[in-house]
Amino acid sequence: MKPKITESHLDTVIVNTPEANELAARAVLAAALPAHAKLDFDRATVRQQVRHRNTHGTADLALHLWRGKRLQALVLIENKIDAGFTPDQPQRYRISRDAHIADGSAPLVATLLISPSIYIGGSRLKDDFDGALAYEAILPLVHEDDRAAVETAIGRASSPYEPVPVEAVMSFFNDYAQIVAKAYPDLRIKTNPNSGNARPEASRTIYFDTRASGFRSYPFLLKDNKAASIRVSHQCWDSSAPSASVKLMLDGWAAHLAKATPILQPALADKSLYIRSAGRSLAVVADTVRLDNMRSASAQQQAIEQALKKLQLIRDTWNGMETTLVKAATVLGR
Known part of the structure; x- marks a missing residue:
């Protein structure tokens, strides 16, 4: 450490x-x-x-x-x-x-x-x-x-992380962004944090701007007495999970997974969504087809669009879960 x-x-x-x-x-x-x-x-x-x-x-x-x-x-x-x-x-x-x-x-x-x-x-x-x-x-x-x-x-200090750019991966991300902009303009991708828009071979996650993409923030969902942040991503390939996925992550709530899941899961079950941990976050997840970030995104467009539809479903479901989330927050004393 x-x-x-x-x-x-x-x-x-x-x-x-x-x-x-x-x-x-x-x-x-x-x-x-x-x-x-x-x-x-x-x-x-x-x-x-x-x-x-x-x-x-x-x-x-x-x-x-x-x-x-x-x-x-x-x-x-x-x-x-x-x-x-x-x-x-x-x-x-x-x-x-x-x-x-x-x-x-x-x-x-x-x-x-x-x-x-x-x-x-x-x-x-x-x-x-x-x-x-x-x-x-x-x-x-x-x-x-x-x-x-x-x-x-x-x-x-160690040598700074300035990723070695891989043209095929950069092309995949650029094509993916074009698909989103044309077919799903209500979803907004976050800016690449790497200098020069570099993408290394290990870059396999697309992060979305939660506010610009219309995901609600609930001030009563707390972490350390402050509103817990949410993140939204499309994990094209996740070696630590059973499947690639799109997910919404509620920071700091993985510790409450056991108590929160019975309250939240009924609101998700008929939509093929489920709850699991994602690092320290509690995540609302939809499994997706694995994508190859070394191949053209346009050649994988059908799978990408299916994932984006599931992300819209997560958003619409999450935005309608206020009553259920209030109950979870109350039960957990958050």
């Missing part, structure tokens, strides 16, 4: 370090703007989750270097421990950087990736940033109370 540490925790450490230690601020400056490493400044401030300019999303951190009241340099920072990049993430940093330059936000603006050295060494996208700075380089500059967190993050 990987050591427990979050990027948000490391964000806080990175905020505190350059603000308190000029050497740390200069390390960031030298990594992002090496030609200006000797820039004259007397104060550093860092903001978290700064909205990008001219594009969507946010920079994890923005380092501001000041001389008096004049901003001398701005560095937009992406902090990664071991997570992969979301689609076009480095490009969005560049767009935002260029917008800041055009707006005259600061005389100098740059982008920077801060990560463990093993991540930087293994990332194919690090060169899309103006510079990269390893956790190991700033570790000696971090306050002693925060060093354990940085060391834990370094220990957690």
Whole structure:
């Protein structure tokens, strides 16, 4: 099991370090703007989750270097421990950087990736940033109370997951999306989280946007005293289950499977739907024909459309189950 540490925790450490230690601020400056490493400044401030300019999303951190009241340099920072990049993430940093330059936000603006050295060494996208700075380089500059967190993050890191794209699999997903858009426009597929729309050979699951696809969210179904989230997917091939399937998953409810199933199953039985666990979730499931993600989706269109019809059935059934779900929540004390 990987050591427990979050990027948000490391964000806080990175905020505190350059603000308190000029050497740390200069390390960031030298990594992002090496030609200006000797820039004259007397104060550093860092903001978290700064909205990008001219594009969507946010920079994890923005380092501001000041001389008096004049901003001398701005560095937009992406902090990664071991997570992969979301689609076009480095490009969005560049767009935002260029917008800041055009707006005259600061005389100098740059982008920077801060990560463990093993991540930087293994990332194919690090060169899309103006510079990269390893956790190991700033570790000696971090306050002693925060060093354990940085060391834990370094220990957690492994080569980042940037999947090797397989053209046949990417073609399958693209064709699948076209089938949905043309024949089932009421169902909306989620955006591929992999940079460059990459799909590896092991990519066999299509996830749907629950809200845009019309799946109801019931605020009385709780997990940890908050509304439990739902996910919806088409698992084209599931080696851990008896069959490929489409399913709705209620997060955190697998622990209540034994008590919830007798309450929920009668509402599903005449529709060929059933209840089972899916990881930590309770799932409403319909079995489907196994699909080959290395073959054209158009050649498997009939099986895909049958699965999508079953997904619509799950949605319509789920949306009409409020009374039954209230009963289950009441019995389980959720």
